[in-house]
Amino acid sequence: MELPPGIVYIISNIPRLLLPPALVYCGIKLWDFGFAATLPKWLYVPLYVLSLPLALTCSVFYADWRDKRQAAFHGAVLAPRVTSRWPGGLDTLATNLQNFRNGYMGDMLEQQCKEHGQTVNIRILFENRIFTTEPEYIKAILATKFASFDKGPIFWDQVNSLLGTGVFNSDADIWKFHRSMTRPFFSRDRISHFDIFEKHAEDAIGQLKARLREGYPVDFQDMISRFTLDSATEFLFGKDVCSLSAGLVYPPSSPLSKNVAFENHPANVFAHAFIEAQIATSYRGRFGKPWRLVEFWSDRVKKHMDVCYKFIDPILKEALAKKKALKEAGLISDQNQKDREVVEGETLLDHLVNYTEDLTVIRDEILNIMIAGRDTTAGTLTFVVYMLSQHPDVLHRLREEILSKVGSSRRPTLEDMRDMKYLRAVINETLRLYPAVPFNVRTSTAPTVWPGIKGSKPIYIPPNTRTPYSVFLLHRRKDLWGPDAEQFDPDRFLDERLNKYLTPNPFIFVPFNAGPRICLGQQFAYNEVSFFLIRLLQTFSSVSLAEDVQTLPPAEWAKASGRKAVEKVIIKGHLTMYAHEGVWVRMGEASHTESV
Template sequence: MVGIPPGFVYIARQLHCLVRPLALAYAGVRIWTIVFEEPAPRWLRVSVYLFSIPMAAACSVLHAYLRDRREAARRRAVLAPRVKSIWPGGLDIILSVAQDFRSGHIGSPFDRYCEEYGPVVNVRIMFEDQILTTEPKHIKAILATQFSSFEKGPVLWDQVNALLGTGVFNSDGEIWKFHRSMKRPFFSKDRISHFDIFEKHAKDALNQAKARLHEGYPVDFQDMICRFTLDSATEFLLGKCVSSLSAGLAYPKNSTSGKDKDCTDHPANAFARAFSDAQSNVTFRGGFGTLWRLAEFWSDRVKKDMEVCHRFIDPVLKVALQMKRSMKEAGQVRTEEKGAFEDTLLGHLVNCTEDPIVVRDETLNILMVARDTTASTLTFLVYMLSQHPDVLKRLRAEVLSTVGNSRRPTNEDVRDMKYMRAAINETLRFYPPVPFNVRTSVEAVIWPSVNGDSPIYIPPKTRTLYSVFLMHRRKDLWGPDAEIFDPDRFLDERLKYLTSNPFIFLPL
């Protein structure tokens, strides 16, 4: 349905839900006429047509609830407690999620629900169940022990398709395995421990920051670090740096220096801004389930942003595909040329497939996580260090004693700096780049019981959200000081089971 407004697409998909009860109402009115040999009273006909759709919806919801409760009881399990809603269809929940997304943290309303209802709660929006869990055993079930019982699902695919296409983060089953196997050989230990690219761009960013501070202006660290990660990621993955740092760091909006204060017109920054806006709009959709198309009734906002991104990245991909064809036609190429080409993710991908859409989708998928996870972690780490000078002092002492003040760190140095690892882990506990993730059950699932409570029954085709962010706020796991930034907790023997559990620190 290319080019059709999202709202029309939603209505077309739901049309059968509207036509069916109206058809039954019409059949009932006709039967009345045949049985009683006269038309039904006008008030009765109007009432039947008006209430046929809401009555059908109510009956469908009630039937689903009774069916799920019966199936749960048959398995000696219970349904997840449901958040109480004042307005029909959970409209008050939708407004709460939307308000917190715009003005606060997206996790705030879900944090309140977990405090009130427990670690597993059903956040029902427009009669669609969304089971949220912060329980480590349930997260482990989704990602490991019951992995085959969950998939990303059609709702998530519909929400993020304009952003991620058919990439690894928006695919299931054999397609997911194909994408995973296609890129896995590229991410070897030798490549990810190669620091030359990152050192070059880090020096550029820091030198510009020093120059700006010498001018007497503050530096927007988040903006700077986003440019640094974008330049590093594009050179590492594509073999071509977008050079967003070359536009210069932005001056404060209240600057009166008379110098150029706006570098947003730089092509790389236009790409970065559009890519970020697309991700924000996709996240906003997550709170609406299948109703996101009504919130973007006339225009797909993500698609508009991605058109900017595609215009920027498509020429790079075109050159890579042409180079691959030239190499194939030539038959023999110099070893150093081939090695340089295949030493990038893009070169690796075009050696696996020449489908430009697949290459573009996979490149954008990896570029997104390469940029966002690093930029988010570094931004919040520096923020937390600014708020905790004692941690900064201890971390600086560890870096100087391990690396010194001039030598570049090695992979072994990074592994030996345990307090740095602890500080990063503690930052990720407070500010994970991905606070929520979504899966859909493909069959009936039983989540294990916790602390003697009954197991939780998850019906088929039910959206489940798991949150490592909210799990880390639970005082029953972390103690009464759960909201205190304290890297030492990761060096404490009593919490070793948390740091050794791969399902706890998913952002890493």
């Protein structure tokens, strides 16, 4: 029987909770012995109670003093701290939670950066978090000082219910093992075979066309998530989970939207639980170490993951049973399976069962790769189509390139995609404004000094300090991208702005991370997004946002500045970015006789 999370947290902190009262007890005894006088009994309880906040206060002041000394010793300074009105930064936490639920992504952090600089210490519940949007410091975290930063124990503890021991939740040798194990499945030969993309794109676009002909708009985010889920599971398992077979959702206003069979479709149940698990994981990240006190009696992530396991475990058990049968028949042995190379046609699941028969290890790795392969690509395609709905001139130019390179019906090749410079620019500009992973975090493993920038002093990072960073805010900085940084303009990746901003400072654009942990599936993602967009725009010539159905942002957002003022969807993020309640669109079919 598992103990409730809150009880686990209290038990793990019993030594820290008991030490201050124990010292008070010893102090009372020493007082009695040294002064031959007994303190009044009524004073005992207040002393015991006050010993806890007093010990916390002393530890916080000591840590501040120690860090300032170490910073001076290294010829550096500490990151400026965001001031808070309430003890422990409770007001900052409350604002953070409010922004997470109802605000525009990154609003609070952007304001703090404007007031204090692009690197700030945001202390929440007495825990320092050195937040940065500075490319030089993100470069240090991801590349130049990579050995000094890990995902860290706090991150592991927060996301373990979701990611387990998979590649995105591991460090050091375990991470290297996972990385080397999955790398062969993202080789050029494997990611340039487009049969899987073609099969599921044809299904998705066919359903899209049929639903639009019925006169209904389509939630593109929901549809594309089904496409990427089916594509990812076929790539990983060798067979897809047929989420597209459930059909597309109807607008909430339609009586057809209330379909019990649709809601209970196994793939829909899995997808819903998987999203809820990620949202719950992201929410607990706001609280740091004490997140268990917020989920005192039950692990909110685990209850959703149990639903996911019911869906995915039969697939994994079938693969393990297949291996067991081959072993019993004497056709394979554990040793020769582990030592051999990956063979043609082998899936990641096939490969994993050759390494271990531990269902949990296999499941964790598969789900890690599924988040990377499904959610990030679906989010990117969603926001590309959202941008095309807002910029018909970009859509027209992109279609011209597609039709001139591959025509109105031919299946694109890898070489075709490489020649489509504007297509890549559209994707990159979408990734700039709407990066798939908008926020990330590392933890320093040793004392580290970040270099001074533009005449400022270096910044000292104490050991065991969380260092969150945001490529979402980084990608929108006007001092790095120019005065039009918040505008959607794919040409910035083609014209003189490329050489002016990005070429001399490549770490201002890191949608796939960088350094040793750079995304293995980067080219896979570009190929999948490019392939689907080509097929989509061969079929449709116009895209518009169905604002009569779309969940629009609050009216007061229009009074803000920057992109917040022009958004027509509510952007949110868990581990990855998504549009709240979907992106509902109408599309016009292209003429069969259309040519460039």
